[in-house]
Amino acid sequence: MKKVLTGNFTAAYGAVAAKVNVISAYPITPQTTIVEILSEIVADGKLDAEFIKVESEHSALASCIGAQALGARTFTATSAQGLALMHELLHWTARGRLPIVIANVNRAMAPGWSIWADVTDSVSQRDTGWMQMYCENNQEVFDSIIMSYKIGEHRDVLLPTLINLDAFFLSHTSQVVDLYTEKVIDQFLPCYQPAVHLDVKDPRSFGALTSPEYYYEFSYKIQQAMIRAKSVIRDVGKKFGELFDRQYDLVEPYRCDDAEIILVNYGTIAGTAKEAVDVMRDQGISVGSLKIRYFRPFPSEDIEAVLKTANKVGVIDRAVSYGHAGPFFTEIQACMSGTSLPLYGFVAGLGGRDVSLHDIENIVKHMQSRKPEELIWIGIKDD
Amino acid sequence: MTESNKRKIRLTIPEQEILSPGHLACQGCGAALAMRYALKALGPDTITAIPACCWSVIDGPFPYSAAGVPIYHCAFETAASTAGGISYAIKALKKKGITALAWAGDGGTFDIGFQALSGAAERGDNIIYVVYDNEAYMNTGIQRSSATPYGAWTTTTPVKHFKKAPKKNIMEIMVAHHIPYGATANIAYPEDFIKKLQKAKNIEGCKFIHLYAPCPTGWKHPPGITVKIARLATETRIFPIYEVERGVYTINKKVPKPKSVDMYLKMQGRFRHLSSEAIQYIQQQVDANWERLIKLEQAFGS
Numbered sequence: 001m002k003k004v005l006t007g008n009f010t011a012a013y014g015a016v017a018a019k020v021n022v023i024s025a026y027p028i029t030p031q032t033t034i035v036e037i038l039s040e041i042v043a044d045g046k047l048d049a050e051f052i053k054v055e056s057e058h059s060a061l062a063s064c065i066g067a068q069a070l071g072a073r074t075f076t077a078t079s080a081q082g083l084a085l086m087h088e089l090l091h092w093t094a095r096g097r098l099p100i101v102i103a104n105v106n107r108a109m110a111p112g113w114s115i116w117a118d119v120t121d122s123v124s125q126r127d128t129g130w131m132q133m134y135c136e137n138n139q140e141v142f143d144s145i146i147m148s149y150k151i152g153e154h155r156d157v158l159l160p161t162l163i164n165l166d167a168f169f170l171s172h173t174s175q176v177v178d179l180y181t182e183k184v185i186d187q188f189l190p191c192y193q194p195a196v197h198l199d200v201k202d203p204r205s206f207g208a209l210t211s212p213e214y215y216y217e218f219s220y221k222i223q224q225a226m227i228r229a230k231s232v233i234r235d236v237g238k239k240f241g242e243l244f245d246r247q248y249d250l251v252e253p254y255r256c257d258d259a260e261i262i263l264v265n266y267g268t269i270a271g272t273a274k275e276a277v278d279v280m281r282d283q284g285i286s287v288g289s290l291k292i293r294y295f296r297p298f299p300s301e302d303i304e305a306v307l308k309t310a311n312k313v314g315v316i317d318r319a320v321s322y323g324h325a326g327p328f329f330t331e332i333q334a335c336m337s338g339t340s341l342p343l344y345g346f347v348a349g350l351g352g353r354d355v356s357l358h359d360i361e362n363i364v365k366h367m368q369s370r371k372p373e374e375l376i377w378i379g380i381k382d383d
Numbered sequence: 384m385t386e387s388n389k390r391k392i393r394l395t396i397p398e399q400e401i402l403s404p405g406h407l408a409c410q411g412c413g414a415a416l417a418m419r420y421a422l423k424a425l426g427p428d429t430i431t432a433i434p435a436c437c438w439s440v441i442d443g444p445f446p447y448s449a450a451g452v453p454i455y456h457c458a459f460e461t462a463a464s465t466a467g468g469i470s471y472a473i474k475a476l477k478k479k480g481i482t483a484l485a486w487a488g489d490g491g492t493f494d495i496g497f498q499a500l501s502g503a504a505e506r507g508d509n510i511i512y513v514v515y516d517n518e519a520y521m522n523t524g525i526q527r528s529s530a531t532p533y534g535a536w537t538t539t540t541p542v543k544h545f546k547k548a549p550k551k552n553i554m555e556i557m558v559a560h561h562i563p564y565g566a567t568a569n570i571a572y573p574e575d576f577i578k579k580l581q582k583a584k585n586i587e588g589c590k591f592i593h594l595y596a597p598c599p600t601g602w603k604h605p606p607g608i609t610v611k612i613a614r615l616a617t618e619t620r621i622f623p624i625y626e627v628e629r630g631v632y633t634i635n636k637k638v639p640k641p642k643s644v645d646m647y648l649k650m651q652g653r654f655r656h657l658s659s660e661a662i663q664y665i666q667q668q669v670d671a672n673w674e675r676l677i678k679l680e681q682a683f684g685s
Binding site: 022024049052053054055058059063065066068069070072074198200202205206207208209210211214 | 432443447451457460471473481508
């Protein structure tokens with residue numbers, strides 16, 4: 001079944017399609033309509049679930065943790081300050097090996113108050129042990145929510161996923177979304193069967209005081225799970241493709257095969273980049289685009305395989321790690337460190353500043369005429 | 384207990400021991416007694432959320448657990464929201480007859496966990512919330528909390544600068560949330576505590592129990608007199624035992640002939656520095672608080 005839906009409604013329908021048992025959420029612009037529609041769907045009995053109208057994002061994730069630990073499939077959604085408030089519980093979720101899914105509407109951090117897109121909120125959660133993926137369009141939001149439960153709940157993984165969609169560019173933009181049929185989704189994603197849960201017949205203590213004798217190995221196991229998650233993501237993406245005719249991988253190359261210049265990007269910039277690639281290809285410029293879907297686990301091998309034939313690579317980040325460079329740029333730099341490939345780092349679109357087709361053409365022109373230098377801020381007003 | 388003994392003794396609390404003896408509490412710990420009684424009252428079909436507090440150590444380190452019921456060790460400020468989540472999952476997954484228990488110290492309740500508790504109380508999350516109050520951050524080494532009473536020494540209210548602010552009246556704040564059941568209890572009165580938990584178990588919504596639980600380590604008293612001190616807290620009217628069921632006040636321990644607060648204070652090192660004026664001031668406050676409670680019972684009793 002196809003519908004015209006905003007990114008937020010798509011995220012809500014994704015949670016409904018995944019038949020989550022417990023939803024706990026707190027409103028924040030621009031995530032709000034996810035909470036509104038889900039509370040209505042649950043209240044109307046259209047989804048057999050409990051909706052907890054918590055007093056903060058902090059309690060939203062804490063109550064998801066409690067519910068998921070008992071054996072429920074849970075969902076929440078947030079944005080920016082809300083995700084930052086959840087930070088401690090993000091660690092709690094991943095170390096507790098609870099495959100919760102959050103839809104995070106990427107919004108810039110205050111002050112000054114901004115409700116517009118950038119990914120500082122999510123990249124700041126890099127080391128919490130959450131898988132992180134970035135969506136280009138609403139269809140990818142819907143598909144990723146369903147796939148993320150399957151990936152996270154896989155016995156080789158048991159980790160939570162942060163699904164990122166850009167504020168307004170997706171959250172409030174209507175697109176055609178295929179919602180498929182309940183029957184096929186249920187076949188793809190059966191009910192949640194926890195590996196271990198709070199059970200009065202088998203009383204265990206979860207998350208107790210852990211001495212250095214054990215803590216280190218628990219951390220190692222999370223790293224191993226992240227590494228294994230890469231192949232689980234590939235397998236699940238392939239299986240999804242067989243059932244729904246849309247295949248997903250860790251990365252998505254576009255016209256990269258013979259490209260001299262490759263632009264690495266993520267989120268909604270990927271759509272603009274593809275369009276820019278087509279325009280520039282028509283002008284005879286040999287350029288391709290590589291969309292990174294997963295920031296964690298970071299698909300180094302997949303990226304290296306695509307980039308190794310390029311002459312020049314530019315990375316467009318919608319965030320910056322102050323005092324250094326863009327967060328994706330440094331990762332690309334690390335995975336290409338064994339090569340002499342010239343790498344260009346660009347920052348663009350912070351706080352919702354538009355990143356236009358023209359901006360992307362300028363990035364390519366810059367790469368054609370200059371050597372890599374310090375981080376370039378696209379369209380910066382200097383005075 | 385042998386069969387022949389059983390016939391002679393009339394038990395006033397459930398015999399079943401769910402808490403194992405091999406826990407890590409200090410000698411004379413009021414909080415350890417508290418959990419022992421709570422599990423007797425609630426039985427094995429109880430799932431517990433425990434935030435950072437003495438009990439996150441008492442239960443034992445991984446891979447050990449003394450409690451005998453499932454425990455989810457949760458973040459410091461999330462006892463109510465984690466237990467709330469558990470309660471909603473119990474409902475969503477249609478697991479009947481399981482009690483969700485939040486079990487937190489005074490710091491995790493009066494201070495850092497208060498927002499989550501207030502939220503759970505307002506929503507009416509189906510949990511029993513027990514705060515075992517030892518009147519300071521004992522797990523981190525005796526720092527003042529908003530449950531620390533006037534006059535007490537702690538490591539952050541040293542003798543020369545003892546705590547001047549009064550103890551927060553958490554019961555009245557919870558009652559103001561219009562919860563279906565709120566009660567104070569004291570480890571010196573296990574029958575009363577157990578009865579209250581059993582009552583709470585059969586009430587739908589957010590139930591709150593403020594439990595008095597002395598800490599020999601932090602209060603500086605010998606471990607052998609924990610129960611004696613706890614009983615004195617009620618016999619001096621410092622810690623009144625009462626309950627509020629759907630707005631109806633009942634004082635469960637009347638204390639017609641109160642002992643002087645002096646007796647209670649002098650048994651604890653944390654009050655050793657107090658001048659006679661300070662003790663007199665404490666007595667006045669205790670008398671005033673009792674007077675207020677009597678008026679509440681007269682106005683809103685059954």
